[in-house]
Amino acid sequence: MNKLCSTQELDALRQSIIKKRNVKKTVVNICGGTGCMALGCIDVIKAFHEEVKKQGLADKVEVRATGCPGFCERGTILTIEPSNVFYQKVRKKDVAEVVEKTLSKGELVERLLFPDMNTGKRIENEKDVPFYAKQTRLLLANSSQIDPENIEDYIFFGGYSAMAKALNSMKPEAIIDEVKASGLRGRGGGGFPTGKKWESTREAHGDIKYTICNCDEGDPGAFMDRSLMEGNPHSVLEGMIIGAYAIGSHEGYIYIRNEYPLAVKNAETAIARARELGLLGKNILGSGFDFDIKITRGGGAFVCGESTALMASLEGKVGEPRAKYVHTSEKGLWDRPSNLNNVETWANVPLIINKGAKWFAGIGTAGSKGTKIFSLVGKVRNTGLVEVPMGMTLREIIFEIGGGIPGNKKFKAVQTGGPSGGFIPEKMLDLQVDFDELTRVGSMMGSGAMIVMDESNCMVDMAKYFVNFLLGELCGKCVPCREGMKQLSIILTRITAGEGKMEDLALLENLCNTMKEASLCALGQSAPNPVLTSLHYFRDEWEAHILDKKCPAKVCKPLITYTINEKCPNCGQCIKVCPEQAITAKGKKQPVELNQEKCIKCGSCLDVCKLNAVDVK
Amino acid sequence: MKIPARQIKSSIKSILEKHNNDHGMLVGILQDTQAELGYLPKEAIMEISKQLGLPLTQVYSVATFFKAFSLKPRGRHQIHVCMGTACHVRGADRVLDEIERELGIKSGAHDKDLRFSLETVNCVGACALGPIVVVDEDYAGEMKPEAVKPLLAKYK
Numbered sequence: 001m002n003k004l005c006s007t008q009e010l011d012a013l014r015q016s017i018i019k020k021r022n023v024k025k026t027v028v029n030i031c032g033g034t035g036c037m038a039l040g041c042i043d044v045i046k047a048f049h050e051e052v053k054k055q056g057l058a059d060k061v062e063v064r065a066t067g068c069p070g071f072c073e074r075g076t077i078l079t080i081e082p083s084n085v086f087y088q089k090v091r092k093k094d095v096a097e098v099v100e101k102t103l104s105k106g107e108l109v110e111r112l113l114f115p116d117m118n119t120g121k122r123i124e125n126e127k128d129v130p131f132y133a134k135q136t137r138l139l140l141a142n143s144s145q146i147d148p149e150n151i152e153d154y155i156f157f158g159g160y161s162a163m164a165k166a167l168n169s170m171k172p173e174a175i176i177d178e179v180k181a182s183g184l185r186g187r188g189g190g191g192f193p194t195g196k197k198w199e200s201t202r203e204a205h206g207d208i209k210y211t212i213c214n215c216d217e218g219d220p221g222a223f224m225d226r227s228l229m230e231g232n233p234h235s236v237l238e239g240m241i242i243g244a245y246a247i248g249s250h251e252g253y254i255y256i257r258n259e260y261p262l263a264v265k266n267a268e269t270a271i272a273r274a275r276e277l278g279l280l281g282k283n284i285l286g287s288g289f290d291f292d293i294k295i296t297r298g299g300g301a302f303v304c305g306e307s308t309a310l311m312a313s314l315e316g317k318v319g320e321p322r323a324k325y326v327h328t329s330e331k332g333l334w335d336r337p338s339n340l341n342n343v344e345t346w347a348n349v350p351l352i353i354n355k356g357a358k359w360f361a362g363i364g365t366a367g368s369k370g371t372k373i374f375s376l377v378g379k380v381r382n383t384g385l386v387e388v389p390m391g392m393t394l395r396e397i398i399f400e401i402g403g404g405i406p407g408n409k410k411f412k413a414v415q416t417g418g419p420s421g422g423f424i425p426e427k428m429l430d431l432q433v434d435f436d437e438l439t440r441v442g443s444m445m446g447s448g449a450m451i452v453m454d455e456s457n458c459m460v461d462m463a464k465y466f467v468n469f470l471l472g473e474l475c476g477k478c479v480p481c482r483e484g485m486k487q488l489s490i491i492l493t494r495i496t497a498g499e500g501k502m503e504d505l506a507l508l509e510n511l512c513n514t515m516k517e518a519s520l521c522a523l524g525q526s527a528p529n530p531v532l533t534s535l536h537y538f539r540d541e542w543e544a545h546i547l548d549k550k551c552p553a554k555v556c557k558p559l560i561t562y563t564i565n566e567k568c569p570n571c572g573q574c575i576k577v578c579p580e581q582a583i584t585a586k587g588k589k590q591p592v593e594l595n596q597e598k599c600i601k602c603g604s605c606l607d608v609c610k611l612n613a614v615d616v617k
Numbered sequence: 618m619k620i621p622a623r624q625i626k627s628s629i630k631s632i633l634e635k636h637n638n639d640h641g642m643l644v645g646i647l648q649d650t651q652a653e654l655g656y657l658p659k660e661a662i663m664e665i666s667k668q669l670g671l672p673l674t675q676v677y678s679v680a681t682f683f684k685a686f687s688l689k690p691r692g693r694h695q696i697h698v699c700m701g702t703a704c705h706v707r708g709a710d711r712v713l714d715e716i717e718r719e720l721g722i723k724s725g726a727h728d729k730d731l732r733f734s735l736e737t738v739n740c741v742g743a744c745a746l747g748p749i750v751v752v753d754e755d756y757a758g759e760m761k762p763e764a765v766k767p768l769l770a771k772y773k
């Protein structure tokens with residue numbers, strides 16, 4: 001393909017792509033994202049290619065591996081054009097039937113349609129599936145129809161038109177004004193006004209400025225950036241090019257965490273394709289603006305999600321943050337003005353340029369504009385990516401979109417904001433999701449991870465989990481975080497082992513407040529949030545661990561005991577699975593005996609017993 | 618099995634050429650070195666320091682700061698058990714315990730035949746399908762302790 005040298009040439013290419021695609025062909029779009037990979041989508045995609053060929057449909061049916069549509073619970077997902085039929089939980093063994101019945105004859109395979117949770121009725125179209133119906137998909141809109149390796153798919157949906165508009169008919173200052181007026185705030189966790197950040201970087205002294213995309217996405221439970229970078233990498237590139245032009249930067253970096261190999265691959269492919277078309281590199285689209293992007297990978301360090309640590313890593317140093325009284329917009333990478341934004345923030349930019357700041361500001365709440373992608377995971381029926389306007393309540397997200405708690409268990413808490421965020425209890429489920437509201441209750445928006453917990457999760461164990469997570473990830477530079485986190489871990493371990501004292505609670509609060517005030521970076525400053533919110537909203541569980549030496553959720557191993565009750569008919573299943581040979585048969589029709597000294601409380605016997613003969617106290 | 622010094626020297630030379638001897642790409646250089654040699658032998662770290670002109674302490678500190686790097690030989694197959702929050706609430710601990718029991722090793726180590734190396738990782742981004750275990754490039758979702766043995770049996 002030749003390089004495009006003007007907006008007109010881009011438009012002409014788009015028209016020719018649209019013309020090509022309007023041929024009445026059936027397309028089967030299959031999710032090729034990492035989530036579905038864990039459910040065998042690679043085999044499904046391969047099987048479709050083979051089966052379509054085998055059944056002689058190769059000239060009538062196109063098989064497309066797409067980005068992640070986000071309904072991971074139901075993977076492998078596929079949607080069919082033009083009928084919009086939505087199939088879920090597709091496995092390799094289903095492919096031949098789908099090709100023969102649906103693709104060839106237009107008949108439905110009922111068992112692959114999504115069943116309505118209440119009526120059991122099978123739903124045919126994607127737009128009617130409740131998980132999707134209540135979402136407002138702006139960023140994820142086209143993921144299930146775009147092959148991330150094919151730039152033409154992106155262009156078909158209007159891709160790069162915002163960039164053309166910005167570079168060829170807008171001044172940098174006007175672009176910044178537009179982003180400021182939109183009210184866009186950073187989607188990585190900080191929530192800093194994006195337009196303001198761009199403005200500071202533009203105004204900073206220096207000819208060399210850097211444009212950086214943070215795809216480190218370290219918050220466990222968050223995978224929206226993974227989905228965007230894997231599934232629609234061009235949307236991020238387009239945003240970055242517009243931003244770089246506005247700031248006056250010619251060099252860009254996308255920092256992708258090491259654990260996302262598919263995102264790295266697809267981003268590299270996207271950059272290569274964009275360069276070929278002259279949408280990246282010298283004289284982009286004939287505008288005279290030069291900008292190119294390099295991909296760098298993380299090394300497995302959560303702290304490198306922090307902007308100054310990320311930049312240190314880009315300089316070949318260890319990921320140690322520095323104090324931010326000098327902003328990175330003035331002195332960042334290599335001490336030069338640098339603008340760093342999160343993947344989702346960048347992906348919002350083309351929408352704002354194309355549809356206008358007013359449109360964007362019309363979505364969301366007074367302080368939080370636009371949509372946000374949340375990763376709804378944990379103890380919830382419909383796990384996956386949920387894109388909704390800011391201001392929707394937690395209850396709507398978790399129960400109406402998420403389908404509530406599986407297995408008839410009771411909701412206990414939702415954790416937002418990753419290791420920097422806090423737990424929110426049931427009584428606050430009507431809270432509107434918004435940067436400021438979440439901070440007000442002791443949590444934060446963070447990257448958008450939303451982890452749902454039920455009655456079988458222990459809130460003290462969860463606090464300990466986050467502290468230990470951060471203990472392994474902190475850089476070690478400053479005393480309050482390095483020493484404080486260690487002490488938090490020691491105290492929490494004692495409490496979950498039944499060796500806690502009531503004085504520990506006051507000590508914990510004291511330690512937490514010190515860390516909040518005195519830590520060098522946000523990792524240490526926000527680490528207390530899970531501990532403090534757990535203590536504040538679930539104090540009864542902490543007191544049970546300390547005063548009664550009990551774990552009400554039956555999680556903390558030193559505080560629980562497994563016993564066999566009289567329902568046991570000596571079937572012997574548990575004896576087979578016990579890794580410590582702690583269970584012995586006592587005789588025919590007599591319950592088996594569990595040796596408490598040998599028992600490591602692994603739960604294998606509980607899993608295998610179908611007769612409710614294993615009790616956990 | 619020790620890797621010959623000559624091999625290390627020439628691998629590093631071509632990796633550095635690929636990265637234009639750019640100091641800023643040190644993490645990427647170390648990743649490519651590990652991908653080629655299987656791990657980061659002491660000789661490789663020293664060679665990178667020498668050829669790039671960076672202090673040995675800096676290269677060593679970066680190599681030991683980031684979890685992705687191993688300064689010890691690794692097994693033929695890399696097992697990564699995700700210990701992210703979503704996987705944790707769905708019982709990742711029990712899956713890890715089962716793998717440790719099955720292989721007779723703790724995470725961070727390799728088994729005696731160098732067949733497997735076991736590491737924990739903090740979130741691979743497939744959170745909706747936790748617990749996740751990644752073996753080499755294969756993702757296994759919704760893992761349960763009883764699925765561990767059949768999974769490991771697939772890898773010689």
